[in-house]
Amino acid sequence: MxxxxxxxxxxxxxxxxxxxxxxxxxxxxxxxxxxxxxxxxxxxxxxxxxxxxLPLGDIELDDRRARIGACVRNAQLAEHPELRARWPVVGEALLSGMSPQLRNMSTVAGNILQRTRCSYYRDGHSPCNKRVPGSGCAAIGGHDRDHAILGAGPRCIAVFPSDLATALAILDAIVYTRRGDGGARRLPFDGFHLAPGDTPERETILDHGELVTHLELPTLAIARCSHYFKVGDRSSYSFALASAAVALDLERGIVRDARIALGGVATRPWRCPDAEQALRGKPAELSSFRAAADVALAGAVAGRHNGFKIDLARHVLVRALTELAARPR
Amino acid sequence: MVLLSVNGARHELDLDPRTSLLDALRERLGLTGTKKGCDHGQCGACTVHVDGRRVLSCLALAVAQQGHEVTTIEGLAAGERLHPMQRAFVECDALQCGFCTPGQIMSAVAMLVEVDDRRRLTDAGIRERMSGNLCRCGAYPNILAAIRRVRP
Structure with a gap:
């Protein structure tokens, strides 16, 4: 070091x-x-x-929102009873990953800023545009089993691994920051993480010295009916090969509204607006869920070893929606 | 100088900021009960308590622990009287080589504190909550039995 x-x-x-x-x-x-x-x-x-x-370790709740300090531990967030009732997808996502020790140490801001698990990035010496801009990408055409099938570019195919971020992507979350020059920003979570494009080393729109101070979850009726389902190499304490954060607003068996995001398969938290649109007005049943999953994965591109993720993600999304629709409410 | 509070005793150490809490405990304070397994936060052998919460001492910088109370496996027993979890591990033969055992015990003690209602803790629930502590000998059945013995 x-x-x-x-x-x-x-x-x-x-x-x-x-x-x-x-x-x-x-x-x-x-x-x-x-x-x-x-x-x-x-x-x-x-x-x-x-x-x-820093005094950023509190969770404040009122009728309008949850305001979550950046230094709140992931364990604190996962176990908060009222938060679990109003935004169940958040606690489910947090409990689906990390060991309890890691949840006790790591913060919510650190969670949404965590680095990729790409082994070429983490080995410290392979060509990697994220680690050494311009050095190339050893994952493209290499051992890409864990890599992205959505949102990848010619310079980087690394997956963004956060389960929490996948859940936040369907919740209209807001990120609050304090800048090094004294200013402050209010950033919609949608757009907070950047596509790799030409600058895969730049993962978020934060500037150098810009500190995340809070996350805000606005109160959403649909969030009460939300769910996270994840598949990894182990059923516990592993990163997602594919995961889905979903929310449903159902009326007499018909989907009035839906929220869908995929994790473990994309270069950033991956909201699926077209799949959401495909579900609206449809009966909450298997055939509708399958059709929506086909739409969600329509743009997926397989590399050498990660083609299985396209089918896996489809099944994971269908399972997440099926489990949620079957929940008593 | 870094002021560390470990098992109720205060230590003033001249530490390089790179020193992990794990290395400070083992190499500087001679508390070698806490084990270095992977040194990457993946195996749980280095589990200690900081302010009562179980954490991984290999990923914690010692310099960041000032003002916090650290408890290691050496701080668990009251003199010669073993902590109930230590006793249960002995009685249930919950180890083979023993390398992961201090981390397992520290993790299990904190885990029971985290749970609101211990009586509702299922075997599957215990396994899930202990998933951050690997045992390469595969002593899991007896580790589970030991934790169940301590659970009221």
């Missing part, structure tokens, strides 16, 4: 300013991604600004 300086910040503006002022600085929260990648030599900040003691 490369040597670095460490500062413990107690002030939000001070933390953002400290990282903003140093090009090689990074924020440290739970450290579960960052410390691992520093040990691998993948990330090599020369300054860590510790933000885990």
């Amino acid at each position: 490369r040597p670095f300086a460490y500062v413990d910040e107690r002030d939000v503006a001070g933390a953002a300013a400290a990282v903003h002022a140093a090009p090689g600085a990074m924020f440290l929260a739970g450290g579960t991604t960052l410390v691992d990648l520093m040990r691998q030599g993948v990330l090599a900040p020369d300054l860590l600004v510790d933000v885990h003691r």
